[in-house]
Amino acid sequence: MSETEGAGEVRHGPFPSGQTPSREWPFYYDYATECPPPPGIEAEKTSGYPVRPGEDYGFFTDTTLCIGCKACEVACKEWNQLPADHIEWRATSYDQTRSLGHSTWRHVKFIEQRQAEGERPRWLFQSDICKHCAHAGCLEACPTGAIVRTEYGSVLIQQDVCNGCLYCIPSCPFGVITLDRESDAKAHKCTFCYDRLQDGMEPACAKSCPTDSIQFGPITQLRARAQARVEALHDQGFPEAQLYGDPGGQGATNGVEALNSFFLLMDHPNVYGLPEAPKLPARQVAPGLLTSLAAGVLLIGATAAALLGSRR
């Protein structure tokens, strides 16, 4: 940074006299003269938690704090350089992108409901995303090993391994993944900002959320926080407050076990277009196999009987 003539040293004066740079949030770095922050630091300052490989992280999306601003959706697209391929007005409340897919990894739903005569209408917002299931259908179905569980507990499609076989798509009980048929014909979904986590930054959507509706952190701590929030809402007179994706609870049934990206909802999951009891495709395999085996045994038996009978 150049010295400026005649104006004194006006370039650097970040701190009031007598104070030194604090290690408290938000850090203040002059990138021109100092080193950038060490990895892991930023997430600690912005979310309250450092990012450490080996620990499981998740999102707690509290819909009661969501103001439907779509900052998450835009931040996601901007950080991940996803195309804006839906520039078309759709007359569906304020929702123009409609669903999660290969080019929309965060998607804010707008649920508009007319209430009884004389009552105010209802407008619910929910920022939806890949659930990063504890047992992920997509991961189990992927024949190439492109889909992996990362060192942060998230589910990631490795783009250089994916061959676009489509198996993951019906295997996701939430309809999160689609194929980008316009460009690389591969499957795409939320990466949990794997690149940001590696640099110690929380995912873009959580960082951009102005009301902390999207909270990032270690999954065990988020679950405790969510439980406390639900209880507080119950105490405030909102018995309808409920979690979606808590271990074994709604949204985490039939082998899904738990959602690392889980939600606080103010109504039945169906209202938000979320399956109440999602099912892992693998769960259908065992009964399917048994039925087939049984049918086979029966068939063999019947054939044998018929053959034996005919010999008589």
Add this chain to the structure above:
Amino acid sequence: MPGLGTSFGRGGATTAQWDLQNAQCIVIEGSSMAENHPVAYRFVMKAKERGATIIHVDPRFSRTSSLADLHVPIRPGSDIAWLGGLINYVLQNDLYFREYVIPYTNAASIVSEDFEDTEDLDGLFSGYDPEERRHQVDTWQYEGQPVPAPGYNPVQLSTQEHIPQTESLTEKPIPRDETLQHPRCVLQILKRHFARYTPEMVAKTCGIPEELFHQVARVLVENSGRERTTAWCYAVGWTQHTKGVQIIRAAAILQLLLGNIGRPGGGILALRGHATIQGSTDIPTLYDMLPTYLGQPSAQKKHEHLEEYIQTEQSPTGWWVNYPKYIVSLLKAWYGDAAREENEYCFDHLPRITGDHSQLPMTMAIHDGEIQGLFLMGQNPAVGGQHAGFIRKALASLDWMVVRDGFEHETAAFWYASPEVRRGEMDPKQIKTEVFLLPAALAGEKDGSFTNTHRLVQWHDKAVEAPGDARGEPWFMYHLGMRLRKLYAQDPEPESIRVRQLLDLTWSYPLEGERQEPVVESVLQEINGYHVTDRKPVQSFEDLQDDGSTACGGWLYCGVMPEPGVNLARNRLPDPVEGPGTHRNWGYAWPSNRRILYNRASADPDGKPWSEQKRLVWWDPEQGVWTGNDNPDFPREKAPDYRPDWSRNPRGMDAHPGTAPFIMIADGLGWLYAPSGLQDGPLPAHYEAVESPVRNPLYGQQISPTCQVYHRPENPIHAVDDPAYPYVVTSYRLTEHHTGGTMSRWIPWLAEMQPEAFVEISEELAAEKGIENGDWVTVYTARAETEMRALVTPRIQPLHLDGRTVHVVAMPWHYGYIGLAQGDVANDLCSLVTSPNISIHEAKAFTCNLRPGRRANAENTPVGHAGNGERNQRS
């Protein structure tokens, strides 16, 4: 701005955004805060998490309403009736905070017996001159004692006569009756004035059911007082009316009566429309103001000489006694060594205003050929201006126009892309306007500061170099100034004013880099001010002098750079979670880093906090100073028991008792009743919008008696209750776009989020008109027709007033004819009308009609023909 200014003394928000979390109740009205101030709304959500009640009063059920505990649907333009109802409820039931109101407001002050109220004159105040459409304010004064308005003195018919008399303010106190029984004391006048604002009248005027009115009134009162506070937030949904200033006044009166000003979790938060709108009012882009609220000299006032200017603008009592120090220091900052006592510090270099030169009159002057050239920087009036079609036509009268912006927007492209060109009303070959389109650097590409909605100055550094030829405004203005100076230096009359105005300017900012960009922090240093002899920065505006020994570009910003190289606007140190939460080391708030204004009122008259929970600033009798969690907005060593000694003709702050928290006001008290400063009345009275579907239910006077309706052939105005235009239309902004769209409609990710113009209508109106969700509809006024797609929604509810249904039509106004997200320009529908006081337009309440289907003869519709829509429908 004068709404807050005449009530409390300063035109800025009285509180800080983050203080909202200390409120027990927050009312948002005239704003969709969650949508347009999502980051500030964080603190509303924090308050809600802590159990506060959030109330949203708005014609639309918006994203803000969905997060609020209560939504109160209101007919656009009827806010004064509603607020008047709440004031009446508080007064009639004696629910005001008496211990606060008596010492801190002018409730006890006695008004001249010549004053006549709207009660006496069917909606007019005394002193009204119907020909001039103005008031003489003499009869509005206190008994035997005229007072000047704080700081901002609009031109009033009797200004010259009553201002010199204000010198007597130093001789005796203003007559008061602290029992509040005197029939002419302000409280009794208020009681009579608002008596007709009953809950029934509110229901009839606003469409708000009585039950809901009572519910809100109870919540407000329960959450005000010693232990609890209520905050109000508003934005341009209050401002953009022909009586916007009086709507804000009504809220100020209510907050004063409930004792919610100057206290944690209280106040009125003016939510500004852009990141630094407060900054552009402080260091103004306004025609009638010099930096930080000094008046622009006017040919209509006695402003020929500096001494006369000071006499008419200075107040002998209160903080504005310092006026001469601020104006002389400003002149020293601008004209340097050329500014000397013998030449009145170059006071003559300042141009005199000759009338209303605000945006709409300026546009008309352009249209009529009075203005030939235009610099347009960071504005897109072909979309954002009122009666935008008229503006686009006006631009064709210019010889030249310089546009500096990030993208080629609708205004820059008016000559080939506008609907007028497509309709054949303008021919690019015939348009003589030469357009110079210059690329501008965006915020991340330049150094600078934002002064946000709560007066907080925050510095930002350039992150990347602007691409190509794009440059920041400082670069442009500096080098333009240098080139002009070079040209004017060759003028054959080097001593003429036109030459001296330019050549005497201090224009020596240090430059840096290959692009020779001025160092913007050196401008901030100049605004902060310095001692002329040694160039050392001043520490505070208390250092400024009226003898030319100090220079200061904006006295309210004194202290932002108190040492060379120390820029407090760079501070980024928040308070820890435990508190105190005033965050005095985050940025720098004017004045003197005070976070909550008028915070003397956070303590009782004896200087003790009203309650433990609501402590902020208090008197420390041992040290003999005011102290606390915020910087006191009060003389630090002035004891609560100080009383002026009238035998010694006290001036300035000496004339205020130790209990008067509103230091900028001549009598130190919050003005429930404003004897000076406003052109339309000392108290708010409900008037209808210029275009309204109903007759004024409260008075014979239909519209604001002092608003300006421009009668021109291009500006037909709908009659009251015109069956051809039965619906009320209100415009608004979406989270996904920013104002005229230049910063958002060209960005693919934002364009995708709200890609096209639309109009929100109720299911009832849609059924009546045969419109399905997603259909095309044509919305029209006598000025224009626009086609948009219909969003049919239960969130828009028909209002029921007095047995009659009023439909509201709501449309976002961001869209235009180029960019990625497009649509017809909603502002084409608006009329050319302005408010008194601040000349703002009326975009939030006017009338329209609509029909299903696209614009008939889409590209050939003449603009400015009343009844056009009906004809097209029939044909």
